[in-house]
Amino acid sequence: xxxxxxxxxxxxxxxxxxxxxxxxxxxxxxxxxxxxxxxxxxxxxxxxxxxxxxxxxxxxxxxxxxxxxxxxxxxxxxxxxxxxxxxxxxxxxxxxxxxxxxxxxxxxxxxxxxxxxxxxxxxxxxxxxxxxxxxxxxxxxxxxxxxxxxxxxxxxxxxxxxxxxxxxxxxxxxxxxxxxxxxxxxxxxxxxxxxxxxxxxxxxxxxxxxxxxxxxxxxxxxxxxxxxxxxxxxxxxxxxxxxxxxxx
Amino acid sequence: xxxxxxxxxxxxxxxxxxxxxxxxxxxxxxxxxxxxxxxxxxxxxxxxxxxxxxxxxxxxxxxxxxxxxxxxxxxxxxxxxxxxxxxxxxxxxxxxxxxxxxxxxxx
Numbered sequence: 133x134x135x136x137x138x139x140x141x142x143x144x145x146x147x148x149x150x151x152x153x154x155x156x157x158x159x160x161x162x163x164x165x166x167x168x169x170x171x172x173x174x175x176x177x178x179x180x181x182x183x184x185x186x187x188x189x190x191x192x193x194x195x196x197x198x199x200x201x202x203x204x205x206x207x208x209x210x211x212x213x214x215x216x217x218x219x220x221x222x223x224x225x226x227x228x229x230x231x232x233x234x235x236x237x238x239x240x241x242x243x244x245x246x247x248x249x250x251x252x253x254x255x256x257x258x259x260x261x262x263x264x265x266x267x268x269x270x271x272x273x274x275x276x277x278x279x280x281x282x283x284x285x286x287x288x289x290x291x292x293x294x295x296x297x298x299x300x301x302x303x304x305x306x307x308x309x310x311x312x313x314x315x316x317x318x319x320x321x322x323x324x325x326x327x328x329x330x331x332x333x334x335x336x337x338x339x340x341x342x343x344x345x346x347x348x349x350x351x352x353x354x355x356x357x358x359x360x361x362x363x364x365x366x367x368x369x370x371x372x373x374x375x376x377x378x379x380x
Numbered sequence: 381x382x383x384x385x386x387x388x389x390x391x392x393x394x395x396x397x398x399x400x401x402x403x404x405x406x407x408x409x410x411x412x413x414x415x416x417x418x419x420x421x422x423x424x425x426x427x428x429x430x431x432x433x434x435x436x437x438x439x440x441x442x443x444x445x446x447x448x449x450x451x452x453x454x455x456x457x458x459x460x461x462x463x464x465x466x467x468x469x470x471x472x473x474x475x476x477x478x479x480x481x482x483x484x485x486x487x
Contacts, residue, residue, distance in 0.1 A: 169454060169456065169457075172453070172457060173457060176457060176461060176464070177460065179464065180463065180464035180467070183464045183465070183467070183468050184464075184467065187468045187471050187472070188471070191471060191472060191475055194476070195475070195476075213417065217414075217417045220413050221410060224406065224410060224413065225410075227409075227443060227447055228402055228405075228447075230447075231397070231402045231447045232399060235397065235398065235399060235402070238396050354448070355448055358443050358444075358447045358448045359448075361443060361447075362440045362444070365440050365443070366433075366436050368436070369416055369420075369429075369432035369433060369436050370432075373416060373428075373432045374420070374428055374429040374432045376420045376421060376428070377422075377423040379426065
């Protein structure tokens, strides 16, 4: 009898508990806010490992640019500044649409969320499209490091203002292009993963997810997307811009 | 609950950043992109890379503070972000100090 009463009370307590809290609140968290905090903290820890991952590449670029300065300056000037700037603007715009997605999810606006995610997907694909045009240019110019690499453009520059490098120095341009492909390639891989996840988010949002108060996944994906944007914000000046006026 | 006196400190009031803020930041980021590309065509000598990276740092800061909501986040998240940037600076500083202090070619 006594134990039965206890059991009933316990069930009542559970029912009370569930009525009070949204279903997505995991039992090991006190409040929704605490759960949100824990999930964004976890996401940031992941992003710290990403900072160190890209940090190694940036460090390598910094050192080799010091070492083979003339070759890096000449090689950097073969990149198309117009396409680079366009891509920077496209990526910044996609960060804005993603931020709007996070806002719409908070406001429980399904149409707005779908529109934002859709725009982010399109802008992400535009970025990758422009990037592939740039990669194709490098292929046509024989600027991909390896057996087919040609030093002609650096030994006999088309533009009179560019300095002609001697053949052994010109070989070092390969190191620039190796780092160019490694850094932009790793960035593009993050974009491809991001766009793939966006498709999944769009599909789930279409079926009503993320606009019922539980926005952690959209929030965390937003952090990832903005991080990838920040990496490009640094890649763009380092690869495209800072060698326009080389010091001699 | 009395057993959790610090709960209020742990929990941070949730702040929703609106379209107005996002729009302003977008405009600022696009202006800074135009500025950094424009400056690249001006010969500033040794200050060219400094200007380019300076503008990139400003852009990244705007993205972190507003798009990534760090300005409105708890101290835990702020500390985490700072720790990441600090570790990255350690990576750069330690490697460069090794690089510039070696007697290259003398061993």
